[in-house]
Amino acid sequence: MIPVEFEYVKVTTIDQAIAALKSGGEDAKIISGGQSLLPVLRLRMAEPSVLVDCGGIDEMLGVRDDGGSITIGAATTHHGVMNNPLVQKHALLLAQATATVADPAIRHRGTTGGALAHADPAGDVPAAALALNASFVIAGPSGRRTVDAKDFFLDYFTTAVGPDEILVSFSIPKCDWGSHYSKFSRTAQAWAIVGVAAVVNVKGGVIKEARIGLTNMAPTAVRASTVEAALVGASSAADITAAAMHAADGTRATSDLHAKADYREHLARVITARAVRAAAGI
């Protein structure tokens, strides 16, 4: 359908973006790749008065090496992120998760920061950000702050980014563990029924430490912390499968057309075992 009439502002600095959000008032919204926002506007599920386009802000584009971590501008496209050598070297899990987002056309427009800010519980990137211990730089009228991944995702489509704020970038501590993102979906372009993002530190065939993020098992991406603990010391497929039996512990899976909650929980267990085995090479 046709969206309700809105104003469009393209800005080139963070300060301009914050000023534009402020003058636009309550209904002003950031638009990044538009791949989640435009469908919402076209269905008239949201009727913002102003859209502030952050795609022209240099600071929000590209990936840089910060020594111990890499920093990814929030307006970098999925395509740019998954093909970036720094991401592939130091945050492979993010590249793996991003590569499963929708299709090439959408990955060329949609942005990874946009996906994180949008925080769809079925989105693929948040689980990877959790597993990689990402931290987020948020700018607002009162300056900048940094929020850890565990405090970033608050609820369905809700993050620590306030309505008058903007996500500038996110940083990922360099990680050379084995990694794998396993997405269970019905078609190649469909959203995840369940997704599992796993990074595993294996030494001498034994798992020393693991971090696992789950997609679509709760109102936000969540860590499978019971599995993470149970995996320490695992050295066989059977060990991993046993640990993965806890994948649904503490989750709040919902039921929808593609999966009822009990099936989602079952899938979480099966897919977690497979993702960890693939990441660990066990």
Next chain:
Amino acid sequence: MTAALDTGTALGKPIRRKEDAHLLHGQTNWTDNIQLPGTVHMAILRSPMAHAKITKLDVSGALKQTGVVAAYGAKELGDLNGGVPCVWPVTDDIKMPAFPALAIDKVRQVGDCVAVVLATSAAAAVDALDSIEVSYEQLPAVTDMEAALKSGSALVHDEIETNACYVYKMPCGDYAASRAKADVVLARRFINQRLIPTFMEPRSVVAAPMGMSDEITIWSSTQIPHVLRVLLALVTGIPENNIRVVAPDVGGGFGGKLQMYREEILVTNLAKKLGRPVKWTETRSENMVATHHGRDQIQDIEIAATKDGKILGLKVTLLANMGAYLQIITPGIPLLGMFMYPAIYKMDSYDFTCTGVFTNKTPTDAYRGAGRPEATYVIERIIDELAAEIGMEPMELRKKNWITHDEFPFTTVAGLTYDTGNYEAATEKALAMFDYDGLRAEQARRRASGDPVQLGIGISTYTEMCGLAPSRTLGALKYVAGGWEHCTVRALPTGKIEVVTGTSPHGQGHETAWSQIASSILGVPVEDIEVIHSDTGRAPYGMDTYGSRSLAVGGQAIKAASERLVEKARVIAAHQLECSASDLEFINGTFQVKGDPSKSQALGAVAFEAFTAHNLPAGVEPTLQAEATIDPADFSFPHGTHLAAMEVDTETGQVKLRKYVCVDDVGMQVNPMIVEGQVHGGVAQGIAQALFEGAEYDDDGNLLTASLADYLIPSAADLPSFDTGTTVTPSTTHPLGTKGVGEAGTIASTPAIINGIVDALRHLGVTDVAMPASPQTVWRTIQAAKGGAK
């Protein structure tokens, strides 16, 4: 993997499609691209409820909005609120409730049209919908067919006092006797789920009164411009000779645009009333609820057989969901399947009963295959189940019962006469391409080792009836139209050829294929032939495109008209060359005197003579053109063997189509590349029903799969590359030897997939898997068979 037929002409060559350049270069003329000065745009207020009384409707608020030109509810529209027609009253006592374009007092489906706004921009029209005051009193929704038929059920249409639309019976032979003789009687229920056509280009219609005359031109994204013209005249009262209907580039239809929609009536009537062009283009959200749906049958099938696998009889009892209203051929769809349940098999008796049922859902109608996929699905499923029951190899059971190639022409128990076929040849070729024995061995290994990923082989040996249709047969089935097709061929003074066809392509490639047929007869290069279609002003006669009829029927008209043109030209050429017509040979577009090749005249030169008319033989009229209107002698019966190797992950229920082989026999192929394209697309669409698609409603009649995020259609990424092959057994009832190919793949592939999944899981106790076989459904089926949680 298609073999080109060497005819020495363009016929049978896999030449590239003429129409593709403009499609690929963005030079298409979609209806929505049409911009006429002074256009007003229509937006529609649709019912959010499946069944409700309209307790208040006030459109006056909309009239106050910027840009709004007019707004109407049913009351304001009055006589212009035309009714959507149904042209297939299948029984004498069928119930045919009124279907007004704008709902009167009651809405009966989500998406029913309640009011319209016309404004100078599409945005203004949509904005103004919010200013219409409407309120509803919700009524109980009828959503379940079996419950709908129970006494005391809420009624979709109070005035007909029942939800049963009709009961159609066709008893053939004595089924009770067959059943009494049988060692095995197997009864099963299958659900052929509801599907949404989801063609790529949404519907769009523009109507414009042409100021200088009484003509009104309607551009519509339709498969049926000719039929639409007749129906618009009948419904609107605008004289037919003042109506011109054009289907510009049309982006797919699959039966979904074989329809006269309420929006077409509204746009036409309002353009006439307002005296200016009116345009409406549906959104995808509207498309999901307001474009007709397909399938939706509960199918009870019973098969009677001997213990060594001889089929004796078949009984089929259907409940067919009509939805809330009858559209153009809603009630007839199950009847198109009725003849095909016995399929390729010999048997003594067949008993068919179908009950059409009204529910508060979107009306159903033709969708790729229309009735025959439903039939093929259950017969091919029950054959596999019978094979399992009596412990026979499923292919052996088929071989034991199918019509052998030396038995054609063969009249089936359902009364159809199949002209030709060779099921043995197609099957043998498919088995070889598939490595059937190798896959069976792998299946055995995986079973023995308890592999979490099991392998199954799905078979579908199908035939179908298409090429709609002999007019007499349609008449006997109470269909209110004929099944003929028309062609006019003109040789222009400059030697170029116009082929005017009554078929209406929307992706199929008629411009290329029709040129090839005409070229092969006229000896004129394909590039010099222009195919004119889909415009009742330029191609006035036709019955349009659906039911795999365009080549099977329309091709005959092109052949006949081209041949008539050559005969007329021969008389003129003989006169010019001063010989008798019988002394002339027509070779590569040139008439030559037999034995004296120096005396010749090309067809183009004859055309010029016919144009100047300076020196024509006595009694021969000027101009070189000929026409033919052909009623087909019979339906066309393509057939083939499709084989699917299915991997099923028993831990998650996820299914993977590993390999798909099909060998189709569509008779003579005018263009093997186009045939292959139709097979690929058709197979994909049938697989989509088996694995992905399914319209789901809640108990209140809300469509839950109302967007493409929830209604899953596969893309190329979800399917393997299919291995296609063909055998060629020319049709004997169609002069070109051709059969239809548009629907064959869709009809064949659905049961192959499900048979493959069941075959992979049969050792676990699984005997059926519901469609679409989503991972959850497959997983729950496995759990249930294991005796675990449902």
